[in-house]
Amino acid sequence: MPVYKAPVEDVMFLLNDVFPIERHNNLPGFADATPDTVEAILAEGAKLCEEVFAPLNLSGDQEGCTRNPDGSVTTPKDFRQAYEAYAAGGWMGLAAPEEYGGQGLPSVLNTIMQEFVSSANLALGMYPGLTQGAIAALLVHGTEEQKKTYLPKMIEGAWTGTMNLTEPHCGTDLGLLKTKAVPNGDGSYAISGTKIFISAGEHDMAENIVHLVLARIEGAPQGTKGISLFVVPKFHVNGDGSLGDRNGVSCGSLEHKMGIHGNATCVMNYDGAKGWLVGEANRGLNAMFVMMNEARLAVGVQGLSQSEVAYQNAVAYAKDRLQGRALTGPKFPDRPADPIIVHPDVRRTLLSIKAFNEAARALIVWTGLNSDIAHRSSDDAQRQTAEDYMGLMTPVVKGVLTDLGFDNAVKAQQMFGGHGYIEEWGMSQFVRDARITQIYEGANGIQAMDLVGRKLGKDGGRAVMTFFNEVGAFCQENAGGESLKAYIVPLQQGLGHLQQATMWFMQNAMAKPDNAGAGATDYMHLFGLVAMGYMWAKMAKAAQARKAQGDGVADRMDAKLLTGRFFMERLMPETGMRLARISTGADTTMALPMEAF
Numbered sequence: 001m002p003v004y005k006a007p008v009e010d011v012m013f014l015l016n017d018v019f020p021i022e023r024h025n026n027l028p029g030f031a032d033a034t035p036d037t038v039e040a041i042l043a044e045g046a047k048l049c050e051e052v053f054a055p056l057n058l059s060g061d062q063e064g065c066t067r068n069p070d071g072s073v074t075t076p077k078d079f080r081q082a083y084e085a086y087a088a089g090g091w092m093g094l095a096a097p098e099e100y101g102g103q104g105l106p107s108v109l110n111t112i113m114q115e116f117v118s119s120a121n122l123a124l125g126m127y128p129g130l131t132q133g134a135i136a137a138l139l140v141h142g143t144e145e146q147k148k149t150y151l152p153k154m155i156e157g158a159w160t161g162t163m164n165l166t167e168p169h170c171g172t173d174l175g176l177l178k179t180k181a182v183p184n185g186d187g188s189y190a191i192s193g194t195k196i197f198i199s200a201g202e203h204d205m206a207e208n209i210v211h212l213v214l215a216r217i218e219g220a221p222q223g224t225k226g227i228s229l230f231v232v233p234k235f236h237v238n239g240d241g242s243l244g245d246r247n248g249v250s251c252g253s254l255e256h257k258m259g260i261h262g263n264a265t266c267v268m269n270y271d272g273a274k275g276w277l278v279g280e281a282n283r284g285l286n287a288m289f290v291m292m293n294e295a296r297l298a299v300g301v302q303g304l305s306q307s308e309v310a311y312q313n314a315v316a317y318a319k320d321r322l323q324g325r326a327l328t329g330p331k332f333p334d335r336p337a338d339p340i341i342v343h344p345d346v347r348r349t350l351l352s353i354k355a356f357n358e359a360a361r362a363l364i365v366w367t368g369l370n371s372d373i374a375h376r377s378s379d380d381a382q383r384q385t386a387e388d389y390m391g392l393m394t395p396v397v398k399g400v401l402t403d404l405g406f407d408n409a410v411k412a413q414q415m416f417g418g419h420g421y422i423e424e425w426g427m428s429q430f431v432r433d434a435r436i437t438q439i440y441e442g443a444n445g446i447q448a449m450d451l452v453g454r455k456l457g458k459d460g461g462r463a464v465m466t467f468f469n470e471v472g473a474f475c476q477e478n479a480g481g482e483s484l485k486a487y488i489v490p491l492q493q494g495l496g497h498l499q500q501a502t503m504w505f506m507q508n509a510m511a512k513p514d515n516a517g518a519g520a521t522d523y524m525h526l527f528g529l530v531a532m533g534y535m536w537a538k539m540a541k542a543a544q545a546r547k548a549q550g551d552g553v554a555d556r557m558d559a560k561l562l563t564g565r566f567f568m569e570r571l572m573p574e575t576g577m578r579l580a581r582i583s584t585g586a587d588t589t590m591a592l593p594m595e596a597f
């Protein structure tokens with residue numbers, strides 16, 4: 001049975017020493033989030049994940065979901081109880097507004113909890129995860145009545161939410177969407193069409209399911225400018241809040257898929273289902289973007305989560321599995337062989353994953369704090385900077401953390417040799433589960449195009465220039481001393497490569513857009529490396545300061561500093577390769593005639 005321990009200590013280092021949460025005391029909800037309270041909350045969340053969610057991961061994968069002849073869906077054994085424990089613990093509304101029953105705590109805590117939940121059981125964690133996305137969309141774009149009708153029940157966890165975008169003929173290009181909405185004359189619409197791949201579309205864990213559905217109002221323009229967003233409950237909600245008749249929406253079938261077997265991926269049939277417009281007509285994509293952006297960050301967190309849990313299991317195995325002797329002579333002469341963790345190649349693999357995990361976690365915490373500032377600050381300038389940062393970083397977090405999350409799950413599986421390929425060890429599941437994170441919420445190639453095509457040039461490049469200035473200023477401030485040199489010099493080099501790549505796009509992609517398309521994925525990864533390198537430089541600085549306080553954490557801080565050095569020596573040099581690839585442009589990529597493929 002795979003093991004999992006939530007990295008609470010590592011998170012607390014981030015929240016206390018690297019990005020002190022106390023500095024944000026002026027934001028609503030933060031005054032209650034003292035370090036002690038935060039640690040207690042996360043320890044409680046860790047317990048739920050380790051003791052309730054994680055033990056159901058393997059069995060949930062093996063059992064999967066079942067669609068019954070009446071169209072209902074049964075989730076794996078004990079999923080419902082685990083979900084109920086999550087809801088009863090108030091986790092759904094941890095960061096939701098108090099007026100709808102939430103606790104109003106910083107949303108960064110929710111983001112951290114998402115990592116724990118997803119590491120413990122990705123498939124199960126998706127049910128509340130999608131609900132939180134739907135809550136966010138309704139909070140921003142719902143009418144007062146819609147908020148009153150749906151939010152308290154969703155925040156309580158009694159009802160769950162979904163997002164319905166994809167149709168058989170359209171995923172990336174939603175402008176092709178066919179699901180139609182016909183006005184009923186009473187303010188509601190009759191929604192008809194087929195949606196596919198809908199996560200948590202039908203299940204047995206909640207009393208009601210609140211579907212957020214993209215559809216085209218009859219007569220609306222073709223393309224993305226004619227799409228509207230609707231709220232369509234599985235059961236109608238009576239005036240007094242009780243549940244009424246079943247709506248015309250049902251699960252036609254379940255997809256048989258590579259991973260996340262415990263999550264019901266549904267074909268959803270809308271047969272004149274009654275729905276209500278959310279936000280303005282024909283501005284549905286805009287409204288859905290609230291949910292999509294939330295979900296993209298959450299999917300980035302999922303990428304890290306699989307890397308983390310796979311790493312923990314690989315470390316345990318590498319300390320236990322005896323094969324061969326260390327190159328420098330036996331380390332455990334009393335045993336028949338040394339544990340494989342003595343071998344440099346095994347250590348290289350494990351450290352690559354560890355160095356990524358800790359940087360990715362820092363990036364997520366930093367992004368989570370920016371999300372809080374963007375949503376809660378009363379200072380316009382501060383909010384603007386945080387919003388810019390979120391826009392820029394969303395495709396990077398989604399694309400880079402899931403690409404590397406999957407790669408790392410494979411690397412961790414490799415540590416098990418042949419046993420990694422055998423299902424009972426659980427490593428195969430981490431690989432299979434991690435794979436979807438690169439695909440859904442916009443395939444990663446699309447994230448890269450979003451970064452290069454939309455985010456770089458937005459507002460005259462304001463966001464990217466702010467990022468460059470911040471990283472550049474940090475390097476300058478800390479370049480003087482010897483102690484941080486091992487972190488600052490590689491970071492400066494990486495930043496230089498990123499700036500050159502950005503300049504190259506400005507000079508070569510306007511007139512020839514294929515140059516942007518051909519270099520986008522390399523650019524996204526180059527960006528991710530610099531962002532994570534920046535995280536490591538900040539963590540190294542904080543670790544040195546913490547070590548100097550001499551409060552019994554020297555070993556832990558030394559491990560931090562060494563892991564950061566490994567990142568700088570072994571992972572950061574990839575920035576040069578990424579720049580070289582980008583600078584070759586699109587000529588060769590586009591020259592091959594289609595028939596030659």
Ligand SMILES: Cc1cc2nc3c(=O)[nH]c(=O)nc-3n(C[C@H](O)[C@H](O)[C@H](O)COP(=O)(O)OP(=O)(O)OC[C@H]3O[C@@H](n4cnc5c(N)ncnc54)[C@H](O)[C@@H]3O)c2cc1C
Pocket residue numbers: 163164165166169170171172173196197198199200257265436439440441442443444445446449
């Ligand atoms: C398990 C699972 C769960 C899902 N859950 C949900 C859900 O809850 N709700 C929902 O609405 N959807 C969901 N999806 C759908 C998912 O978001 C889509 O599959 C995804 O967005 C890609 O769309 P597509 O499959 O149509 O691929 P396509 O859009 O056909 O893309 C195919 C490939 O072409 C590339 N491509 C397409 N257009 C371009 C372009 N312009 N430039 C460069 N490359 C391009 C893509 O990157 C991709 O690699 C889920 C899918 C799965 C498998």
